Amino acid sequence: MAAIVFFRKVSEDGELVRYAFGDDPDGFSRHLTMDRESRTSSADDGRTDYSFAKASRKINAMREERGQWPDRGMSVS
Template structure:
């Protein structure tokens, strides 16, 4: 079974980056907030499910690779 999650940056300040994410790139249903200092994330709806973990990990991986917070992206497995 394939799994896809798309994300795009919604806002960013000195401490936090907020992303919308979901399985449809035209209709993001959820949001996550990433702490820039600790690089930990929290789901705005409190659900720590596979889609949330997949988006969070991909965002962190791209941040590490590019040395900046990604504007948008996707993860497939």
């Protein structure tokens, strides 16, 4: 079974980066917040399901790879 999650940066400040994410790039229904220093994330709706974990891992991987928080992206498996 294939899984896909899209994400887009909504806001960024000195401490946090907030992303919208979901399986429809034209209608994100969820948000996650990433702590810039610890690089830990939390689901704004409290649901730490597969889609949340997939988006969070991909955002962190892209941050590590590029040295900056990505504006948008997707993860497919």
